[in-house]
Amino acid sequence: MNHPEHKRQRILFVDDDPVFLGTIADLFAAWSGDQWHIQQAQSADQALEILKASTVDVAVLDAGMPVLDGVQFLKILGRRHPEVKKVMLTGLATEEKRSECLSNGAELFIEKPRSPDGLKAVFAMLDELMTWKPREGFQGMLRKVGLQDVIQMECLGRNSCVLEISNPQAAGRLHIEEGNLIHAVLGPISGEKALQKLLAMSGGSFQLLPFEAPSQKTLNGPWEFLLMEAARVRDEAAQSRTEAPEPALTPARRNTRVAELVIASVHGDVFHDWQCPDLPIRLSWLQTLASEASEMASEDFLGAFDRLEIASDVGRVVAQAKSDRLVWTRLAYPPQHS
Amino acid sequence: MSDQAAAPFHNWISQCTQIPGVLGSGIHLPDGSILCQSTAEFLSDDKLESLIRRLAAWEPRLTEALKGYKTAFWRFEKANIRCDWRPDGAMAFVMLRQDCQETSRLDSKMCAFMTLS
Numbered sequence: 001m002n003h004p005e006h007k008r009q010r011i012l013f014v015d016d017d018p019v020f021l022g023t024i025a026d027l028f029a030a031w032s033g034d035q036w037h038i039q040q041a042q043s044a045d046q047a048l049e050i051l052k053a054s055t056v057d058v059a060v061l062d063a064g065m066p067v068l069d070g071v072q073f074l075k076i077l078g079r080r081h082p083e084v085k086k087v088m089l090t091g092l093a094t095e096e097k098r099s100e101c102l103s104n105g106a107e108l109f110i111e112k113p114r115s116p117d118g119l120k121a122v123f124a125m126l127d128e129l130m131t132w133k134p135r136e137g138f139q140g141m142l143r144k145v146g147l148q149d150v151i152q153m154e155c156l157g158r159n160s161c162v163l164e165i166s167n168p169q170a171a172g173r174l175h176i177e178e179g180n181l182i183h184a185v186l187g188p189i190s191g192e193k194a195l196q197k198l199l200a201m202s203g204g205s206f207q208l209l210p211f212e213a214p215s216q217k218t219l220n221g222p223w224e225f226l227l228m229e230a231a232r233v234r235d236e237a238a239q240s241r242t243e244a245p246e247p248a249l250t251p252a253r254r255n256t257r258v259a260e261l262v263i264a265s266v267h268g269d270v271f272h273d274w275q276c277p278d279l280p281i282r283l284s285w286l287q288t289l290a291s292e293a294s295e296m297a298s299e300d301f302l303g304a305f306d307r308l309e310i311a312s313d314v315g316r317v318v319a320q321a322k323s324d325r326l327v328w329t330r331l332a333y334p335p336q337h338s
Numbered sequence: 339m340s341d342q343a344a345a346p347f348h349n350w351i352s353q354c355t356q357i358p359g360v361l362g363s364g365i366h367l368p369d370g371s372i373l374c375q376s377t378a379e380f381l382s383d384d385k386l387e388s389l390i391r392r393l394a395a396w397e398p399r400l401t402e403a404l405k406g407y408k409t410a411f412w413r414f415e416k417a418n419i420r421c422d423w424r425p426d427g428a429m430a431f432v433m434l435r436q437d438c439q440e441t442s443r444l445d446s447k448m449c450a451f452m453t454l455s
Contacts, residue, residue, distance in 0.1 A: 285402060303414050304414065
């Protein structure tokens with residue numbers, strides 16, 4: 001990952017789980033092309049020693065550390081090292097915890113990744129955080145001042161503008177004309193549904209741009225009603241998230257655990273191996289996949305290969321064959337109790 | 339396979355192709371024969387058949403990867419392919435546009451495939 005100023009980014013991960021620390025350090029160093037200088041600490045004490053001895057750009061803290069938990073440590077860091085950007089990682093994200101962390105100075109509040117995709121998303125968010133620089137106009141992270149607050153301010157001021165909103169997973173736009181919400185779009189979705197999804201984003205950034213007329217108007221009615229409805233939908237979704245039926249293919253089951261992880265170069269050099277019972281067989285399998293995927297991707301109607309997911313009742317394998325790496329992750333579901 | 343025996347499979351394929359976002363659908367039977375139908379101009383039946391044969395040949399590798407597997411989902415930049423297997427070795431194939439939102443309808447069709455005869 002080449003940052004514009006070619007400066008090595010210094011990042012400190014604080015977590016009491018050495019396996020997680022090791023995985024993150026290996027992986028993110030490789031993905032950043034060694035542009036990240038990654039330091040690790042297994043306790044708040046160790047982290048403070050590192051911060052005293054060296055300069056750190058971003059500190060990523062586990063919210064659930066023993067003795068001195070992440071939130072307490074966040075407060076200490078805020079007082080002693082206000083210049084360090086802080087990110088909270090948690091195994092169990094709740095709205096209450098999120099608010100607490102953000103109000104205590106965390107730039108981002110992220111759920112702990114449990115899959116290669118999750119790791120990629122966290123990497124992308126941290127990379128964005130480190131490279132972020134204000135552009136023209138007003139821009140901010142969605143934290144202390146929420147997106148909803150900005151929209152309210154624009155509407156109350158009867159302003160006209162376009163809000164461009166994005167996070168690593170999605171990007172959308174909201175058009176406000178003379179204080180009225182007139183159009184929202186998020187990927188292929190538009191209208192009220194898009195507005196609701198934009199307001200349900202748990203993190204990301206936004207930019208306030210000069211108004212331009214949208215090709216269509218997809219929102220009607222008072223802005224207060226639209227925002228209230230979006231808040232209601234978001235709250236209901238948060239409540240029912242754990243009860244929602246699981247899609248057959250990508251079950252977001254609770255307590256799913258990573259049972260095996262292998263990350264290697266396309267030539268078979270292993271970057272990371274965790275609990276793989278037979279590495280040569282895994283690598284050979286991944287290389288076969290890479291070759292097959294490459295042949296299939298030569299068909300114009302498919303495009304580049306992203307990943308193969310294989311699902312059973314007891315687990316799931318996600319295999320990626322990218323131009324610079326091969327990744328194998330096996331997830332195990334907890335036993336089902338009837 | 340006689341026309342009469344193949345009718346439920348053809349019917350299933352035809353129903354799949356009516357789901358918005360489905361580019362093609364097919365079945366690879368345990369005897370190696372393939373039934374398929376494309377809905378996209380750029381995807382000829384020959385190409386579709388060749389793709390189904392290629393993915394059906396992955397069966398031993400899927401077993402190696404995850405015992406008891408039922409579904410394989412191949413994700414590409416422009417399209418996704420879902421393959422579901424039955425215990426008798428028959429494989430259902432559905433190719434979807436990237437933006438296809440019909441997951442639940444597709445799940446239902448795959449459930450129906452499990453009991454087709």
